[in-house]
Amino acid sequence: MRAMQVTEHNSPLALQTLDTPMPAAGEVQVQVATCGLNFGDTLLVKGSYQEKxxxxxxxxxxxxxxxxxxxxxxxxxxxxxxxxxxSGIGGLAEYAVLSAKICVPLPDQMSFEDAAAFLITYGTSHLALGAKAGLLEGERLLVLGASGGVGLTAVELGHLMGAEVIACARGADRLAICAQKGADHLIDSDTQDIRETVKALGGADVVYDPIGGDQFKAAMRASNQGARLLPLGFASGEVPQIPANILLVKNMTVLGFYLGGFAKLNPKAMTQSIETLIGWYVEGKLKPHVSNVLPLEKANEGLDLLRTRQATGKVVVQVAS
Incomplete structure (x- = not known):
């Protein structure tokens, strides 16, 4: 089978020919149709992800x-x-062997393309906003990096959960996509002051942040008493140092969330979340935004789109020809 592999950290993926794996007890072999790319994949390639x-x-x-x-x-x-x-790893290959426990049947209404764009982005946002932050109807949700893969699902789910959604992204084109997904307010991070704009809107009750850096600092200072902050990643390249005095004065809570770790910590909640999300998809309440579909041999181009934050929504690799 063909597979795109990391043979050396911080180098382009190499197209390899490998033996097709066979399932052991409790496993299934899957002919891969599509693979969704995530920012975490760029960190895996670099060798700087939580798991190596x-x-x-x-x-x-x-x-x-x-x-x-x-x-x-x-x-x-x-x-x-x-x-x-x-799966964690293994998606950029023509076949994968997986534990049967992690395989979720697809409804007939869901295409392979949508399926590959679904689990991580929607799962992250649904569990982070619901199980972790306890987002309530009527609360004000600030989403940073709102036009990216996870950010756009946070906008969509926040709207579906009844929140007032503030979407922060770069440029009018990206913000227009956020508006289509239900954002009530739009902030251009290239031209507007995040802190002052959010404060003028009444402050944030929940902050969803896959960006980090200066945007996290601005969002924290624009948050209300009792706000909950969700640092989900650091696409800016800067991990913010959180001043405890601001947490104290504002009675704020910082809630770290990593989907892979949460899936091991609370697999039942993970399964229930997937079932809920697929149900909403079948009902027409959710629709993944796929910005790029690339063949297997162009997976490096897909990763570059994520590294440079050019993708709006999800990048999907079409593995099966």
Whole structure:
């Protein structure tokens, strides 16, 4: 099978020919149709992610495809079934072997393209806003990096959960997409002062931040008493140092969230979240925004789109030809 692999950290992926893996007990073999790319994949390639697989390895944190073989003891899944999985690695290959426990059946209404754009972005936003921050109807939600993969789902879900959503992104074109997904207020981070603009709108009750750096600092100072802050990543390259005195004076809470760790900590909540989100998709309440679809051999171009923050929404690799 063909696979795009990390053979050396901080170098482009290499297209390799590998033996097709076979499932052991409790596993299934999936012919990969699509793989969703995430900013975490760029960190895996760089060697700076929370988890560091041994070299060489195949990145690709989420995949969708069709089961082609079933290991001993697997129940509830069968050959020919369409599934999606948060795999952690392995998605940028023509076949993947996965634990049957992490495979979620796909409804007929969901395309492989949408499925590969779904689990991590929507799962992160749904669990962070709901299970972690306890976002309430009528609260004011500030989303930084709102036109990116996870940010756009936070706008969409925040609107669906009844919040007043402030979307912060770079440029009119990106903000227009945020408005389409339900943002009530728009802030251009290139030209507007985030702190002053948010304060003028009444302050933020919940801050959703995959960016870090100066934007996090501005958002913190624009937050209301009792606000909850969700640092989800640091696309700016700067991990903010949080002043405890501001937390104290404003009675604020900082809630770290990492989907991979949460899935291990509370797998039941993860499963329930996926079921809820897929149900909303089937009902027409959610629609992933896929900005780029690339073939397997151009996966490096997809990663570059994420590194340079050029993508609006999700980048998907079409693995099956």
């Amino acid at each position: 697989p041994a070299l060489p390895f195949t990145p690709g944190m989420e995949l969708a495809g069709t089961i082609t073989a079933v290991g001993e003891g697997v129940e509830g899944l069968e050959i020919g079934q369409r599934v999606v999985a948060y």
